[in-house]
Amino acid sequence: MSCVQLNTTPVVCRRSVRNTSAIKRAACRHCSIRCESKTIDESCVVVNDRQTSQTSRRSLLGLSAAAIGTTAAPKPSFAALFGGKNNLQAAFEAAMKVQDDPVALEAAWTECIRIAPNNAALYGNRGTVRLGLKRFQEAFEDLEKARDLERAAYGYASGFTMVALGNARGALGDWESALEDFDAAQEDEYPGVKALAMSSTALAKFELKQDTEAVSVAKSVLEEAPDYQDIQAALAGLLWAAGDKKGAQTNSDAIGGNDVLQNFVTIEQDTFGWPPRTIAAVNAYLSESSTGSAIGYDGVSTTYTF
Incomplete structure (x- = not known):
């Protein structure tokens, strides 16, 4: 079996109490990730991330864009991305290059979904970006799809997915149901998820x-x-x-x-x-x-x- 191994580190937008210049609007909601190395194997992409400490609520939601459906869940630690391997790899790398341009990033994740239409991570990524673009109904639909695909594949949805889904529900006016999503998110033991869900x-x-x-x-x-x-x-x-x-x-x-x-x-x-x-x-x-x-x-x- 052959894989593309992407070892990534989320660039988390942490705020400094003493240095307000560290607050950068463009980076705060959708934190980018950096591909440090890759080796080509055969038909899947494995994303390994190392989370930094003291992440903020919005930073963690941004982190989910890098990890939903993959390492956002404690197990399994990978997601098979079906479709043309080379095309998907190129589309993924294109998305990584436009992290600071949400409109282009949304289009890049859409292209990834065209290639791999049954991958939860990609819907989670696009849904998170659409939240930031204030396209709340579309964000909700993407995140609901990510939740359903994760549950079908792993038996449960990641906390990151559930929090983002709850935020989309809230934006559409259904805060009562959003609370149920946040409660479900707290079942995920991945570092930082409980605080994110509780906040x-x-x-x-x-x-x-x-x-x-x-x-x-x-x-x-x-x-x-x-x-x-x-x-x-x-x-x-x-x-x-x-x-x-x-x-x-x-x-x-x-x-x-x-x-x-x-x-x-x-x-x-x-x-x-x-x-x-x-x-x-x-x-x-x-x-x-x-x-x-x-x-x-x-x-x-x-x-x-x-």
Whole structure:
């Protein structure tokens, strides 16, 4: 049997509390991967990734674009990519070259899917990119397909797939079902998935106005992952909405202060990394107001009262 072995390292967009210039909008939602070496064998592609530590919620979702259906799941650690081996390899490498251009990247994954139409990883990749392009219905359909293919092949879907699917559901307005996806994601023992799923749960609950539960879950994430800056930044808004001004300030200070928090919320609004009500709550905190605004998934700005 012959394989193309791609040893890859995800380039994870981690934020620095002290260096806001490290926050790069283009890289944050869809982290690229770098192919370090390859050896050609016969009819499959094996992707081995080494995850870095202290990844953020959006970074982990970006990481899923490199790993969904392959090493995003504890086992098996490979996915057979059916179709013309040489054509698929060329299409995959073309995708790697356009990581910073989401429109071109979406087209590249579409070409990969044309060659290998039954591979979960490729649908997961394209679905994740489509989330960033705000093509939420198409993203949902891709991620649902990735989930179904993973379950058929492995007996379960990876946590990365389930979190991305939940985010797509939420963008379409079904946060209750999204919570079920996030719960399912927590069954995946792959490093970082539980914190990712729990943080997504916290933000979904806040979107559903289950504010007390949202704060509790967010705090639980930080107990398990104290360096999880994305949820710490969001928690500043959640606590402000709950009337805990001191707690909001403490969490803002923990990530470097209000200037850093402003950078967070700007990027989260641009990428819809947080749901609208969370963005509005952080904006309310930053303006020391009982109201805050955010642009929704429909492109319309809404003002929330806390």
